[in-house]
Amino acid sequence: MRSIIAVALLMGGVVAGTAEQEEQQEFVSCSTVLFGDSVSFSCSDPEFEARLRAEALTPEEARAVGCEPIIWDDESGADPASRPEPEVVTTFGPEPTYSPRTPDPAVAVRVNRAWDRIERRLGAHASGTLRRLNPPAKPEHLAQWEGSHNRRLPDDLYASLLRHDGAGGNLGNGFHLPPTYGLLGLTGIDSVNRNRCHDLVVGGDLEAADPERGKWHGSLLAIGSTGTGKNLFVEPRTGRIGEVGWNENLRYDGPMGWPSYVAMLEALAGSLEAGTALRGRHPIVTGDCELRWAEEPMKTPPPGCAGDPRP
Numbered sequence: 426m427r428s429i430i431a432v433a434l435l436m437g438g439v440v441a442g443t444a445e446q447e448e449q450q451e452f453v454s455c456s457t458v459l460f461g462d463s464v465s466f467s468c469s470d471p472e473f474e475a476r477l478r479a480e481a482l483t484p485e486e487a488r489a490v491g492c493e494p495i496i497w498d499d500e501s502g503a504d505p506a507s508r509p510e511p512e513v514v515t516t517f518g519p520e521p522t523y524s525p526r527t528p529d530p531a532v533a534v535r536v537n538r539a540w541d542r543i544e545r546r547l548g549a550h551a552s553g554t555l556r557r558l559n560p561p562a563k564p565e566h567l568a569q570w571e572g573s574h575n576r577r578l579p580d581d582l583y584a585s586l587l588r589h590d591g592a593g594g595n596l597g598n599g600f601h602l603p604p605t606y607g608l609l610g611l612t613g614i615d616s617v618n619r620n621r622c623h624d625l626v627v628g629g630d631l632e633a634a635d636p637e638r639g640k641w642h643g644s645l646l647a648i649g650s651t652g653t654g655k656n657l658f659v660e661p662r663t664g665r666i667g668e669v670g671w672n673e674n675l676r677y678d679g680p681m682g683w684p685s686y687v688a689m690l691e692a693l694a695g696s697l698e699a700g701t702a703l704r705g706r707h708p709i710v711t712g713d714c715e716l717r718w719a720e721e722p723m724k725t726p727p728p729g730c731a732g733d734p735r736p
Contacts, residue, residue: 525565532687533584536588550730608648618643618646646659648686665677
């Protein structure tokens with residue numbers, strides 16, 4: 426279940442008995458519930474929900490831009506408290522099987538070498554961050570993800586997930602890419618993509634979902650998140666890495682634009698080894714032995730930050 430969305434409606438009301446007009450804000454809560462490949466959406470204000478419903482993309486339009494459709498509550502005009510709980514239907518039968526695949530060997534070698542270099546530097550200077558890196562994603566889980574999503578992960582991202590399924594913390598906050606992007610695993614990728622698709626579908630602007638015009642599209646894969654609305658993403662057709670904020674155009678020429686995921690990992694490793702800036706940000710280590718990125722280089726690293734990865 427996605428978090429409740431609080432939508433502020435500005436009501437131009439006038440408070441009696443005051444010399445000045447005061448604007449009052451009424452907050453409408455809207456909730457989203459996942460049902461397999463679709464989403465159920467409802468709001469506490471029926472009129473507001475009706476307006477969103479009229480403006481949202483249709484299921485066919487949503488699928489055309491690579492997003493899950495929204496299934497609107499049939500009782501949108503009823504009191505939200507009286508709405509029935511969604512019915513859960515259980516079916517019995519053989520579970521689908523997914524066969525793991527092997528990413529391009531040459532790409533996998535580059536990815537693993539980059540991670541070897543990164544882990545050595547973290548172990549020597551920022552063991553707190555090293556211990557936050559998640560264990561590998563299981564090959565069968567990656568196969569299931571590709572099969573259930575009917576899409577293929579780029580080989581360098583696939584190989585990286587086989588090394589570390591993102592990082593611990595809120596949306597990968599335990600391992601930072603410059604300047605403050607947390608490294609996402611499979612769950613984080615799905616979470617960010619789902620939220621962006623949800624806003625795209627509810628927004629109702631079909632022309633906005635066009636990567637050729639620099640707009641977010643459901644085919645993109647988020648790989649990093651600031652937790653404040655900015656994301657790193659990979660464009661699967663070309664493998665390029667770009668950046669995007671809310672209501673912003675995609676950027677491939679920004680500070681964290683890269684030709685590929687593995688190129689980003691290799692540049693990250695080089696920055697950590699040399700202690701030099703990566704796209705204008707210097708690697709530093711906090712008192713908690715965590716890797717972070719700053720505009721100025723670190724003068725003296727904190728002592729006692731060498732350590733092994735977690736078991």
